[in-house]
Amino acid sequence: MKDEGAYILDWVAHYKTLGATDIVVFTNDVNDPTDHLLRRLNAMGEVHHRFSRVMKRGPHKSALMWAEYEPAVRDADWLLVVDVDEFLEIKVGDGTFQSLINENSSADAISFPWRIFGNAGIRDITREPVPKRFTRAQPVEGKAGEHRFFKTLYRNDPTKFSRMGVHRPYLAKDHAPISWVLPDGTPILENDMPGALFVRDHFGYEAAQLNHYALRSVDSFLNKKARGRANHQNGTIEMGYWQKFNKNHEEDTSLAEGFFAAEAYRERLYAQEPNLKLANERALVWARRSARKARRDPEARKFLQLIGPELAPDEATDAQVA
Template sequence: MSITAVTCVKNEGPFLLEWIAFHQCIGVTNFLFYSNDCDDGTDTLLDALAELGHVTHLPNPAEGRNYQMEALKDAKKQSIVSDADWVWIADVDEFPNIHVGDHSFAALIEACGDPHAISLNFQFFANDDIEQFEDSPVIAQFTRSHNPDLWCGEAAIEVKSLVRQDFPLQYFGAHRPFFRPKVKKNQRPSWTDGSGRDVPHRFLVAANPRRIRRFPAAGARAYATLNHYALRSLDSYLVKNDRGDVNRENRAFDDTYWRERNDPAWEDTSIQRYLPALEKQIASLKSQGDIAALHEACVAAHVARRDALLEQKEYRKMQKQLRAASKLPPQEEAMLRDLGLLEPTS
């Protein structure tokens, strides 16, 4: 079974090997990377990995700022995607935590009954008060998250999707595929959540203008969860804020983004079952060609960028603000104030 992972990156060099190695451990056979405007060695590392046959690396084709959607439009035309049995679209801070069988994508597909698509709910992992960037597996460093059934007071949580080759595809969205218009009711794709249950009807038939990309997470994670490490260390968050993201140029991640994802109420170390295989696979990748040296160059560039940012008053202020920020999501804090359980802000 061939599985192609598709992702977009910008200055993610220190985190590439872990993400690739992890996905190789769960059964991904091919990788399609799109990069844009990298200055930390990400593109050089990806080129070296491509020469060794581990990934396909292309420049992002976007002419405007809609980097991810333009890349996904192009990906649909690439043989590495069109010839794959399954396609997985995710970011390099997202890791499927599969709870069944041998903890592989194949085991998840079997548990879900081999549907046309499987959508996994996010579980956002907090910063854990980790300040310094450390060149070690992210999945080992960050172990606390919000209650997986609720996020910022919402029962519906966003998903990412694994898509079978014969899905009646109109186009890939970043979170879920959309099937062609006028597909008859009895020909609609079979589509499950991470418990093998049919996704909610409203999610299934979402038309393009609504672009529904979430559904309730309660009961939807028996077979798999999608661990999302959007914050990582405070150091890495500052660098992330500086570079923006793959979707919008110069996007600033403000205090709200941090607070919404920095709820440490729940401890979950289950993904660490992958660590022995992951560390072995990372070591294997580093042993090939110049991969270890190129990875170290990315790490050095990441640290140097952090140091340069902290020379700026605005970033020192941001660092101080994030250190002091409440670990209650803004929505939950507002609700508690409305109930009189917290003092109003001055």
């Protein structure tokens, strides 16, 4: 993570309510209260916070490399690489990782295709949790042949998987037989296992859905653009990125309606550590100030002109396609 302080607590609370026993977070070159928040959560035993040394491979892949040395990673039964803008919704059993694993008891890996959520015409940054505020998404049913990237929950079994990857684990050399499925049990074909990063046509959303809020609000996007990309050391975020991830075709409030459990968890954290709430407020202030500064950048002004003055979600999508 880098400069994500305004969003961390809701994200941590959400994955704790899903049943994550350990959350390992690496940060690098932070300018906002991200590190302060994570140090407090580390002291409370809620996360394992580490400072990452970024190598040529970029921030994200460097963090995965260092994570291999972490006891919480090494000793885990199951592993999932997931970012602060990704919220998993599990729709089977009691909505926890364990229920999903029980439903796919013979699986070694379960991949969750993204469902991309757009900015829904929202411009500012507030304290409302991301899954409650952004409820416009791409269609559940994809177009014929459409592919969607996934993230993968997998057994920490060295006879089958050698190391973590951003989207899926790498296969071990001469690996044992692997059962790899989508959340609803649909198998990933053996011939696709070595290099698959996405699936086509069927996504298994009936059992679980990985909501990907790559943009959030306009101001959040401007902050992200100023921060830079996690997978590419010198990569930039331009208009094409906005167009790719601003999907507002359908309303989906399912996760929003069930987010009360994560909010309750967050409130318990506040009760345990009063300074945590203050740190969260400071992170929100930083994000808003940073966005105001970003708006003055000439490139940001061009971007704001391109997206229009006050476009409604569907109008924004149509305008960008045109």
